[in-house]
Amino acid sequence: MLLRCLAVIFLCLALPCTALAATEIEISSPGEQTIPLGLTKLLSEQGTRADRIADEFDEVLGADLDLSGLFRFVDPQSFLDDAGRIGLFSNQVNFPQWRLLGAETLIKGTYHLDGDNLVVEGRLFDVVNRRLLTGRRYVGQPKDIRRMAHAFADLVLKALTGEEGPFSSRIAYISNQTGDKELWLMDVDGKRPLRLTNHRSIVLNPDFSPRGKEILFTSYRANNPDLYRKEIYTGKEAKLSYQPGLNVAGRMSPDEREVALTLSKDGNPEIYLISTSGRVRKRITDSWGIDSDPSWSPDGGSIAFVSNRQGNPHVFIADIFTGKTTRLTTRGKYNATPAWSPKGDRITFTRQENGRFDIYTINIDGSDERRLTFGPGNSEHPRWSPDGRFIVFSWDKGGNRAIYVMRADGTGSRRLTSLESDCRHPAWSPRW
């Protein structure tokens, strides 16, 4: 009996000592929030370095990757001899050298001229695991070097994130460079501008069709704001909607069967759906207020638009099947130009506060509103990139309005167009 009692007591005393905790540590944020990248110069396989080709490729690729915000570039001044060596296979790369420089990823590339053709090869390596992540060979004309660099930047993003980048796409915008407001097209980095219209009037509010073959825009060419469609490759152009009054802000549905736009044929501006031949199919809104700026949800089931039906202009969402309308924004006195993100989770819009427009994003349930720009000047007309990583917008930071691009969190903004002309209403094409 006594022994039993003692055993119980000793067991009770011994228990806390035996219950040893496992050694556990928590790391709640990475030490570095960018991926260290060694970006080497494009090397000539023929020994002679055509500086213009290599430099242009390096410049475009570097700018694209920098805009992505994913990388921290290892200082090229610190590169060792492997950076100057042609070797695109894993067993030819001196990975310890790159580890020494702190790189986790490495881009190497070569090029050679084959007659009139330019052949460029690019490789992305994982330095830590010593393996090839992706690589591609591009064949084209020397003048295509920028496109090759953009395409390789897209590929790099796909290899690292699983989703292709938007750098090969294009941006449409309105510019008065020729004296009239015309429709223009440019690369994502603002290069290679190309005028698409010659209406010698006022062109405004362009938007791409979901497959990127056509552009819708409004023009005052016939002294009325009519909606036009234009095929990008053929240049063919046709009026799509020319109802009396406003025919503005045309947006093609994701299945390209309908176009949502604002018509004021009955006096008050309302949102309508028309067919691709221009026939009115459905009236979406019916209120005493002004309803404008429609933007399709990616699933094609809803439309975000602006209405002042409850007093001040706010963003609303309408279900196109049930007709049910819900109010999205509640703050501010002037909210405008909503654009639904390609992933469907957020909507970007502009809000006027203290006499100045800034860009915001918000969840589609009205939560998590974030302000992305903070002046000076007006930031307007925000539109998403096809992958939802970036937002293009116009900004009149003192002087002329220009087109800018920034990351979807508001960081890393950079100007794309010159300040010599007034540029506005950008629209980002789908992947080209």
Next chain:
Amino acid sequence: MPAVPLHRNNAFHNEPKFGHFLLVSLIVHGLIWIAFTGDWFGARVNPKPPIFVDLIHKPVLNPQAGRPDPRPSKKQQAAPVKKSVATPVAPKAETKPEVKPLAKPAKTAKPKPVPKPVPKPDQRQEKKVQSAIDEIRQRQAREAERDALKDKLAKLRESVGAAATVPADVPVGMPDGTGDEAGVSALAFVQAFIQQNWALSPYLLDRSQIANIEAKAVLAYSSAGTLVRYRIDTPSGDPQFDDSLKKAIIKSQQLPQPLPKDLELVVIFNLKEMAATRR
């Protein structure tokens, strides 16, 4: 028939004797006393957390690595003071009663002339001796002062030199520096080292993922600071996140310093801090 004692004949005959009771009582009291005066309860009441992270002053293996000590210990402080007052005749220049008469000749550089009223011969001799002693004292004081200044200057140079060699953005005692001071926590050092090697861009993840993503890895280090084995126990499910962890672990396969003993630890990787800062 002899009288049989009652207790031998009834049920009480099995009851333990008084001695047994006493023995049990003593043992139980003794155990209770041992239990309460021992360390078990103290250790159980205030169990140390598995890891304590001081976000302001992270304890690391080399707390003062590569940096001059911003706060010298009392010992270090005492040393120069001792040196400066080592000479018994070094009065402070500011102390009025002693220094004032001595400081004046130092200012004029020339020793004061002998006082005009000529004293008696023996008194004059005495005065001469006294002034000589005073001069010696002054010289010693000046030398002591110069030595102290030299010491200060040397220390200042040392600190400037040290500051120049250490990168400006490396906090005192972080693993980037060098040094051989015994560390306060090997665990915290390992934590800081792995975190330093972990690179992950928030643009690789969905915004909604950042707050909840988590993975657990088990790492075993030898006392030489070498990663012996590791496994990702609970992956997050996100390929980019898990890949970044593997890279961080591979980059941390050799610690810059040995550890006090073999170490096996469970590392929980998450983005709580990043989620808080990006809110």
